[in-house]
Amino acid sequence: MIDVKNIYxxxxxxxxxxxxxxxxxKIEAGEVVVVIGPSGSGKSxxxxxxxxxxxxxxxxxxxxxxxIFDPKTDINKVRAEMGMVFQSFNLFPHLxxxxxxxxxxxxxxxxxxxxxEKKAMAILEKVxxxxxxxxxxxxxxxxxxxxVAIARxxxxxxxxxxxxxxxxxxxxxxIGEVLDxxxxxxxxxxxxxxxxxxxxxxxxxxxxxxxxxxxxxxxxGTPVHFFxxxxxxRTKLFLKQIL
Amino acid sequence: MNSKISNIQRLSNxxxxxxxxxxxxxxMILLIGSVYYATITVDYIWRWYKVPTxxxxxxxxxxxxxxxxxxxxxxxxxxxxxxxxxxxxxDITYTVPKDSxxxxxxxxxxxxxxxxxxxxxxxxxxxxxxxxxxxxxSFISTILGIFIGILGGVARVSSTPVLKWTAITYVExxxxxxxxxxxxxxxxxxGTTINKILMMNGMPSLDPEWYGIAALSVFTGAYVVEIVRAxxxxxxxxxxEAARSGGMTYFQCMYYIILPQALKTILPPLAGQFINLIKDxxxxxxxxxxxxxxxxREGITTSLQAFELWIMCAILYLLMTFTLSMCxxxxxxxxxxx
Numbered sequence: 001m002i003d004v005k006n007i008y009x010x011x012x013x014x015x016x017x018x019x020x021x022x023x024x025x026k027i028e029a030g031e032v033v034v035v036i037g038p039s040g041s042g043k044s045x046x047x048x049x050x051x052x053x054x055x056x057x058x059x060x061x062x063x064x065x066x067x068i069f070d071p072k073t074d075i076n077k078v079r080a081e082m083g084m085v086f087q088s089f090n091l092f093p094h095l096x097x098x099x100x101x102x103x104x105x106x107x108x109x110x111x112x113x114x115x116x117e118k119k120a121m122a123i124l125e126k127v128x129x130x131x132x133x134x135x136x137x138x139x140x141x142x143x144x145x146x147x148v149a150i151a152r153x154x155x156x157x158x159x160x161x162x163x164x165x166x167x168x169x170x171x172x173x174x175i176g177e178v179l180d181x182x183x184x185x186x187x188x189x190x191x192x193x194x195x196x197x198x199x200x201x202x203x204x205x206x207x208x209x210x211x212x213x214x215x216x217x218x219x220x221g222t223p224v225h226f227f228x229x230x231x232x233x234r235t236k237l238f239l240k241q242i243l
Numbered sequence: 244m245n246s247k248i249s250n251i252q253r254l255s256n257x258x259x260x261x262x263x264x265x266x267x268x269x270x271m272i273l274l275i276g277s278v279y280y281a282t283i284t285v286d287y288i289w290r291w292y293k294v295p296t297x298x299x300x301x302x303x304x305x306x307x308x309x310x311x312x313x314x315x316x317x318x319x320x321x322x323x324x325x326x327x328x329x330x331x332x333x334d335i336t337y338t339v340p341k342d343s344x345x346x347x348x349x350x351x352x353x354x355x356x357x358x359x360x361x362x363x364x365x366x367x368x369x370x371x372x373x374x375x376x377x378x379x380x381s382f383i384s385t386i387l388g389i390f391i392g393i394l395g396g397v398a399r400v401s402s403t404p405v406l407k408w409t410a411i412t413y414v415e416x417x418x419x420x421x422x423x424x425x426x427x428x429x430x431x432x433x434g435t436t437i438n439k440i441l442m443m444n445g446m447p448s449l450d451p452e453w454y455g456i457a458a459l460s461v462f463t464g465a466y467v468v469e470i471v472r473a474x475x476x477x478x479x480x481x482x483x484e485a486a487r488s489g490g491m492t493y494f495q496c497m498y499y500i501i502l503p504q505a506l507k508t509i510l511p512p513l514a515g516q517f518i519n520l521i522k523d524x525x526x527x528x529x530x531x532x533x534x535x536x537x538x539x540r541e542g543i544t545t546s547l548q549a550f551e552l553w554i555m556c557a558i559l560y561l562l563m564t565f566t567l568s569m570c571x572x573x574x575x576x577x578x579x580x581x
Contacts, residue, residue, distance in 0.1 A: 051488055053484055053487070053488060076487075076490045076491070076492055077490070079487065079488055079489065079490040080489070080490030081490075082488070083488075083489075084484075084485075084488040084489075086481055086484065086485060088479075088481050090479070090481035090482060090484065090485035091485075092482065092485070092486075092500055092504075093504065094503045094504050094507075103499060103500075104486075104489035104490060104491060107491055107495045107499065108489060108490040108491060108495075149485075152485075152489070153489070156489060156490070162488075
């Protein structure tokens with residue numbers, strides 16, 4: 001479904017950092033991939049390259065066979081099929097919850113008002129905040145906001161969901177409710193790529209874990225392999241530090 | 244409101260506070276009193292009673308005969324009279340009030356003879372007309388300025404050189420030259436050229452008002468561009484990412500997500516800009532637009548009451564700018580509570 005071929009990315013601001021060095025990977029439909037690694041390892045950059053929020057200076061990413069770095073590609077069409085959830089929620093503060101969940105349906109999917117509101121309410125029901133549909137984002141807790149952000153992405157009926165540290169900005173007692181929604185999604189067979197520090201989540205639902213360090217994929221494999229019997233010393237050191 | 248008391252205010256004692264309030268009024272009264280006293284010592288005679296005629300006055304209508312003729316008939320027409328005068332061209336009918344004429348049937352008239360003199364209805368005075376023109380020009384320029392500013396602001400933050408560089412050039416040129424010079428160029432350079440082209444194509448030429456409005460809105464627009472740019476810059480980049488990652492185009496993201504949020508933060512600096520616009524419109528008198536300042540100057544040439552009229556003029560500008568800033572404050576409070 002997503003084929004990443006030898007991508008390189010270097011940031012020059014504030015100083016030169018090699019964020020991605022010769023990264024390749026294949027993500028299959030229905031797969032749940034969890035990307036972990038220390039901060040600055042390039043895992044978020046990797047994720048953000050998948051829907052061209054960052055452009056790689058070398059290499060190719062094919063999403064369903066479409067080269068997303070090709071200038072001729074209509075990136076908006078590709079993005080419409082890929083939902084994204086951010087660390088800082090990024091809900092639209094000037095719109096109600098319902099407005100947040102309907103606006104992309106309206107502008108990108110061109111759904112009728114009735115259709116998009118029906119869809120929005122169904123998804124809000126699913127993530128458990130249908131009763132807040134007419135509230136504004138600022139009146140919601142962090143966990144609720146993140147669930148709305150997930151609902152906003154799901155409302156577009158995406159083929160892939162990208163999660164960029166969705167629980168890192170949350171208070172500890174709210175992490176559970178967001179992870180529950182993500183686990184439900186995983187069980188329903190959604191293709192997911194998650195950058196996260198939630199090792200429990202990785203163990204429980206990941207089909208594959210990717211460990212990154214200094215812009216490279218150091219190790220990848222099943223959660224069992226990764227957590228219990230990793231090959232590389234760097235992985236062992238990392239696991240020792242966090243567990 | 245307790246929350247608004249600063250640390251400095253908190254430490255001062257209440258008696259000192261009320262004394263200080265009294266002090267404020269004392270200073271104001273002293274200031275106005277001494278100005279008044281000074282004007283009296285230079286033998287200026289205040290004639291405030293003359294001022295109202297510059298706002299509203301009763302028109303005196305004087306009708307003179309155009310030709311040699313004869314009063315054919317005088318007959319009542321409602322509560323007025325029709326005076327019909329016949330000359331070699333035919334009949335001319337003047338409808339005038341009772342007691343406004345001193346003619347009888349059969350009288351002869353020659354050109355320049357007084358036919359009637361009477362008080363007409365209320366008419367807006369010079370200052371009222373000037374005020375109206377100032378308001379009209381400011382209003383249209385504000386709308387155009389917002390329009391130019393938002394378009395320019397969006398162009399300014401875009402990464403396309405043709406948009407970005409055009410916006411930068413526009414802003415730098417306009418902000419780097421005096422408004423008065425720009426008004427002169429708009430009227431005497433552009434105006435002359437455009438009017439000549441219009442004339443050559445058999446179209447009527449444009450009023451100086453339109454060139455004034457163009458100059459003001461282009462000038463204000465340049466500042467609004469920078470305000471809009473700052474407003475857009477203040478929006479967290481995550482908003483753009485959230486919108487674009489959902490598949491919205493650049494312009495959908497700007498129009499539906501970024502601008503509505505930016506407008507809230509740019510309201511206060513925008514208000515300042517439009518208050519400046521009202522004040523800057525006083526320069527348009529230079530290209531013979533009879534806005535408030537020009538009207539005041541003309542009023543003074545007839546009345547010679549310079550002090551009263553200039554003070555009135557200033558008060559009127561104050562009223563306009565104060566009303567505008569109140570409106571904006573109201574808008575701000577409304578958007579805050581949302």
